[in-house]
Amino acid sequence: KCPRVSPVVTLCYCFVSPQIRVKPDNTGVVTDGVKHSMNPFCEIAVEEAVKLKEKKLIKEVVAVSCGPQQSQETIRTALAMGADRGIHVDVSGKDYENLGPLQVSKILAALAKQEDAQLILLGKQAIDDDCNQTGQMTAALLDWPQGTFASEVSLEGDKINLVREIDGGLEHIKINTPAVITADLRLNTPRYATLPNIMKAKKKKIATVKPADLGVDLTSRLEVLKVEEPPQREAGMKVETVEDLVVKLKEAGRV
Amino acid sequence: MANPLRSEVFRLYKNLLYLSREYPKGGDYFRDRLRAAFARNKAVEDPKQIKALIARGEYMARELEALYHLRKYRAMKKRYYED
Numbered sequence: 001k002c003p004r005v006s007p008v009v010t011l012c013y014c015f016v017s018p019q020i021r022v023k024p025d026n027t028g029v030v031t032d033g034v035k036h037s038m039n040p041f042c043e044i045a046v047e048e049a050v051k052l053k054e055k056k057l058i059k060e061v062v063a064v065s066c067g068p069q070q071s072q073e074t075i076r077t078a079l080a081m082g083a084d085r086g087i088h089v090d091v092s093g094k095d096y097e098n099l100g101p102l103q104v105s106k107i108l109a110a111l112a113k114q115e116d117a118q119l120i121l122l123g124k125q126a127i128d129d130d131c132n133q134t135g136q137m138t139a140a141l142l143d144w145p146q147g148t149f150a151s152e153v154s155l156e157g158d159k160i161n162l163v164r165e166i167d168g169g170l171e172h173i174k175i176n177t178p179a180v181i182t183a184d185l186r187l188n189t190p191r192y193a194t195l196p197n198i199m200k201a202k203k204k205k206i207a208t209v210k211p212a213d214l215g216v217d218l219t220s221r222l223e224v225l226k227v228e229e230p231p232q233r234e235a236g237m238k239v240e241t242v243e244d245l246v247v248k249l250k251e252a253g254r255v
Numbered sequence: 256m257a258n259p260l261r262s263e264v265f266r267l268y269k270n271l272l273y274l275s276r277e278y279p280k281g282g283d284y285f286r287d288r289l290r291a292a293f294a295r296n297k298a299v300e301d302p303k304q305i306k307a308l309i310a311r312g313e314y315m316a317r318e319l320e321a322l323y324h325l326r327k328y329r330a331m332k333k334r335y336y337e338d
């Protein structure tokens with residue numbers, strides 16, 4: 001018997017431009033005018049949710065994004081890929097700058113309870129902050145099992161079979177529902193949100209919620225002290241013989 | 256011009272325009288070539304031929320989608336996975 005789970009998929013709205021500049025006051029990175037779109041790992045999560053719905057293993061896919069007004073575009077992309085409806089958690093200004101995995105996971109936990117979700121799918125990490133914490137924290141807050149770095153997911157009754165990509169190889173686990181799953185690169189190939197699908201998705205609803213409505217406190221426990229660019233790579237030196245190399249290394253204090 | 260095919264041609268054109276935004280050599284580069292390609296075949300009347308051209312356009316669209324996916328996949332793989 002297949003469970004009627006309704007998953008919530010979370011999307012990161014992060015900057016994907018290869019050219020990043022540090023702000024002059026070293027408090028962060030310039031994000032104004034930088035191209036933002038859906039986090040690639042989150043695209044994989046959305047694709048997995050839509051695939052599960054197409055296999056009729058789940059009832060409904062809800063796409064969630066936390067951020068300013070522009071993050072609704074990310075939700076629209078998810079709707080174009082096949083999600084049923086969206087929830088936009090409106091966070092802007094200073095709150096958005098301080099928004100980190102802890103705050104997002106609190107929001108997700110509150111939403112999961114509100115929506116009675118059985119499955120939460122996320123990307124394993126956001127490519128702008130590389131935290132790799134949101135999924136894990138959400139599972140902890142809800143006291144749900146978690147399957148992170150999933151490269152294969154299959155539902156079996158009310159349990160989930162997962163293959164995880166870990167340093168030593170592949171780990172096969174079985175977890176109960178409700179659960180949190182974070183998607184890794186090889187889970188699937190996300191479909192492209194084509195123009196006709198985007199047009200169709202305009203009819204789907206996106207609800208807007210404020211974190212205060214969910215009873216979530218967004219204060220950050222972290223303080224960014226400084227952000228700076230990595231050191232410029234110095235030019236290399238060529239040496240003629242091995243003896244020269246040893247002399248140069250000793251000079252540089254490396255030997 | 257055959258009426259039902261006209262809307263299909265427009266849909267294809269709009270779809271390719273939308274896909275051109277992320278083209279690696281620049282959206283303008285792709286858009287110029289797209290416009291030239293459609294203009295070249297403006298006079299085609301035979302519905303079978305039009306259908307064949309539309310099919311080729313849809314093939315182009317799928318190729319672009321594959322290109323974008325591969326580019327993203329390779330970037331992620333290079334950044335996060337040591338091989």
